[in-house]
Amino acid sequence: MPRPGQVKSSGERLSDRIALGVLTRVFPPELVDEVVTECGRVEQRSRLLPARVVVYFVLAMCLFSGQGYEEVARLLTQGLERVRQWERPWRVPTTGAIGRARRRLGPEPLKVLFDRVCRPVATTATVGAWYHGWRLVAVDGTVLDVPDTDTNAAFFGRPGSARGQQRSAYPQVRVTALVECGTHAVFAAATGPLSVHEQHLIPALLHRLQPGMLVLADRGITGFELWNAATDTGADLLWRVRKNIVLPIVEHLEDGSYLSEIVATEDRGRRRHPAVVRVIEYTLKGHDDKDVYRLITTIRDPGKAPATELAALYHQRWEIENTLDEIKSHQGGHHLVLRSRDPAGVEQEVYGFLLVHHALRDVMHHTAHQAGLDPDRISFTRTLNTARRHVTDQAALSPLTTQPGPGTDRP
Template structure:
């Protein structure tokens, strides 16, 4: 006799496959939205081309989905199985690499940046497991760097890390990325990009406007400054940020759960104790000999001052959720892009375009996985990102879901 569980429960793999019956890219970024951001960026064509802007946007997304394929092969995979009533496909051949390069150059990076901003918002619903703490949406800030091709233009625009083994610095120039991510779904909902020579802190300042009431934002000790903490606080989100162990935090009012209230000041006002801001401090250690640096003390600044709303023991346990963004960035850099693989573009503008393409495509995969988790009533963390990536690739090849803008004139080779 078959058990009730086996007849009603869909395994994670089956659930992802069922949800991916529509092209993952056009499901999240429908053609109407793509056309809107192209128009907003002023990239609408004045004449019909072999590679219209709409197609090039999807091509950039597909580059991030099929990162191991050549330029021409990415285009073949993208248009595989299409049946366009306009006759565009019947008159169309896979463009050459130079034609694709020129189409990407015409498009620029702004449409992809606008697309990311328009579509990539928090995913978790009330029923999403592991995405909230006492009604607050868990978010996290963190940064990383992406290797870019070693060209003179990229080296000048981005810079590279120092290296004692190589004259002039590390092996590759690098693009710096700071991301704001939803912990429970691994969806990156905000991103700031800049050269390696920029700091994570200044890029973080560009993301604070993405915080909003109803969020609880986690951040490591490298992100704290008085001004940055206050600006994030003014955005309306609750904060749980780690600070350095040598920061002076007088114990002004002990609280029943072991935490205490203190006052923080800007660097210039700390000695005069002028224009300070009250915070709650949670201090704890990890008592586990199996954990490196187990004796290290953690100090967290929290804007939730009432211990009944957020007990110190829960906040200490909650801070580990910040590491979910480490996993998210690993998905982006290692699984989606490929280990030890640099971005493709030889010019800085192409690097920014490609990076936003990676961010958009990662979000589309994570939305697929979130929807599958909701359907199966499981935590999204239980689903394999690699399986989600494979399902997204299959859906793009079998259900592309887009066409070029309708135009009865068939393009010719001179339109390249």
């Protein structure tokens, strides 16, 4: 029997009790274990850093961007040693051990976890998420700096500098995403080298589109094949196109828009196999009248969506720009450079950032829904700081539901 004030060994490792506040609520341990098993990452021997802990570590390092590996590990387990005795003592892993554990895990479990959990979160009552029954979503891309290693430079490439032939200091990974405009929830993503244009990464996102969505995109996205592929999902589209796109007038409509046709580049001469689109042209008050915005949409009936409303609605596309800024500038910090020194680690880290952002946005939506507010009224920075505080505040709380044995204090 233990002496008074002592507790019996629980048979658990301290690392099994790691808690991440809101992150373990959105990504519970049983789901992480299921994903780890599905991806074949279950350990054959006991490790200081089992796969589940490494998944949570990747999430933590994307929550505490800028902190060193060992400091992140301390934040995860701070205070747990005082709660009970453990089967094995915990020691903070070295940077090298954490790096090896991340390589063993690879990017796949983070990608599968993203696919399982990250979905649009708006309900029918969510303010600012809908237009006449369409869920507003946007597609766009960005780039992130990665460490200047030989493997990263060879795989991702780096942009040219504005100063002649000088190259950028860092290689860059390209990321494309689908975002729910009203909640900033990222629900599809793809990564690739800098040389791969956004148009070639976006097809990997289209399986997440469905009828009832209205997809907004800027003029850098539009392409005939991509337009057809997105249309085939059943979603409706509202995309801006470049000025040099030929859009012959097929039929004038009562609201000032008109029906037209777009064709593949190779069919421009004969205009074979056209896709019918509705065109909306407008200028912004106070801007040069020559700066004409040209939108094309699959919504052909002006009665369902008048041209003036769609013109105003298009600027909701900027919500994806705000979302990417939240990830890069606020969550990642100013002048963000990812910490992974190889392509697999970069992909793993990108999905870690996206998972953390989704968890924060899910909490913000829930809070806004309870208060009857537009999610835009909730501060992302304050939510981020609160989540960081709760990781250390709740480090002594277990994400597991276990029954204490005789003579064992409840954690």
